[in-house]
Amino acid sequence: MMVRRTELEGVLLFEPTPHRDTRGFFSRTFDAAVAESVGLQPATFRQDSQSRSHRGVVRGLHGRQGSGEGKLVRCSFGAVHDIVVDARPQSPTFGRWIALRLDDQDMVHVYIPHGFLHGFQALSDVADVCYRIDQEHDPAADVGVRYDDAELDIPWPVDVRDVSERDRQAGSWSDLRELLSCPGNMTDHVERTRVR
Structure with missing residues (x-):
């Protein structure tokens, strides 16, 4: 298993x-030694989850406030168009996003650290996505940006067929920037807000 860095730090x-x-085929889907070699702490992963989506479904763009959430994502069946958005205010790539193809042929996994938004669109008739997450899910910490936000201007490769009500009601990138406008990152903002 090889590891490659992307243009978004982390x-x-x-x-x-x-x-x-x-x-x-036979393939290794996780290797703690490889993860440790690039600074990850595999023992911190707390949950494995899986979603199934049909062609055209978009899930996202999702992130977490508070202590955040790091996750290792792969497509175990089918193919997805995967999007990662840098939502770390102090990052030189804040607001930039990358698009990746994750599928059951190349079997590439993407590690998404704390402070990013994530979403994907199913490209195949059926697509199963597996997530290995380093925090227990806390719905109160969820943040989101609409998949069709005009400012981020993310092109989805196939017609969008279905989106959850929660994702339809998500705020804009401008709303999230306002939430992040106080000094520090999402974690700092939430911790200060809770102290008041």
Whole structure:
């Protein structure tokens, strides 16, 4: 398994080497030693989750306030158009996003550290996405930006067929920037807000 850095600091691609033969394939989906070699602490992962989506479905753009959430994401079946947005106010790439194709052929995983938004669109008839997360889910800490936010201007490769009500009601990138406008990051803002 190889690791490649992206243009967004901290976002990593884990590229396994599937062994294929007439039976199908065998592939390592996680390697603690490889994760540790790039500074991750595998023992901190707390939950594994999986979603299933049909072609055209968009999930996101989701993030977490408070202590944040780091996650390792892969598409175990089918293919998705994956989006990662830098929402760290002090980052030189704040507001920039990258698009990745995650699928069950290349089996690339993306590690998304704290302070980012994440979303994806299913490209195949059915797509299963697996998440390994370093925090227990706290719905009260959820933040989101609409998938069709005009300022981020993220192109989705196929017609958007379905979006959850929560994602339809998500705020804009401008709303999130306002939330993040006090000095520090999302974590600092939330901690100060709770102290008041």
